[in-house]
Amino acid sequence: MYTPRTDSISGKKVTVMGLGLNGGGLASARFFAQLGAMVTVTDTRDETILKPSIEALAGLPIRFVLGRHELADFSSADLVIKNPAVRPDSEYLRAAARVETDLSVFLTFCTAPIVAITGSKGKSTTASATAHALNVCGIKTHLGGNITRSPLDFIDEVKPSDRVVLELSSWQLGDLKGRGLLKPLAAVLTRIVPDHQDRYGNMEAYVADKRLIYADQESENWTICDVEDEYGQSFASETRGSVLWYGNKLPTDGFGIRILPDSSCIARLPGRDDAEILPARIKLPGAHNRRNLAAAAAAAWCAGANPAELGQALAGFGGVEHRLEVFAEY
Structure with a gap:
């Protein structure tokens, strides 16, 4: 490295x-x-x-x-x-x-662009799908963080031309507060619901740590938010990064990934005509996973993937081990 x-x-x-x-x-x-x-x-x-x-x-x-x-x-x-x-x-x-922490040490030495992903639900699937899509599209990508693999495990393999996708918990983000180490090319926030209240005591404190994922971003970075999540609106209003949305209905003047009634996804991205970025038929079951893949599509585009290649790459993503895995067909 x-x-x-x-x-x-x-x-x-x-x-x-x-x-x-x-x-x-x-x-x-x-x-x-x-x-x-x-x-x-x-x-x-x-x-x-x-x-x-x-x-x-x-x-x-x-x-x-x-x-x-x-x-x-x-x-x-x-x-x-x-x-x-x-x-x-x-x-x-x-x-x-x-x-x-292992994460702060990694960020000190890492020179590759980072896609950081947090949230309460869906962050493991979104992170895994983003890394999968980037690799399929020919961009060498490493996956680590809260998904049980420390980025220090692959620190010697990372080159500046690679991408690193990090799934980050609220605790991991809290340990980075005020350090100025995390400046992701793209920060993705999945759906926020009550979690870890035994440690935080209230939702405000929990969400405050989630907000740290974009705290040090600049205008050339991207913050990717769930348009139907009340916290997504709050995140978008305070980040210094440029905002991409994902969900069922994009703001009139906003960019992002829209999920259509037939379950396909249309990308409205800066400098490009609207185009399908995810087909209606994918391997992952569930409307929630469609939303996760929409977020992953936005993140992969931010990290350099060709939108024309993303549909096939994401449609073939099989999911995270032990989570709604297909093990037989009859």
């Missing part, structure tokens, strides 16, 4: 908080250990539960502290990598000199 100075990491004391069985902890530990950092991995779960992850890190010079956290591992570290599920007011994080 084409990056700034990763050699500054060698010799640093790095504590990874939360190893887990997939995602950021494992990828972070591997990334920093391979760059010569002195890595400590700490997790409240024991080695029996974490055995697959420990085995995946075999051969790397990593110190494990399992079944507990020790405050000294945080206070003495040059850098702590936190899991997004860890609340920011943790006593261990308060003891740390510097706190990052």
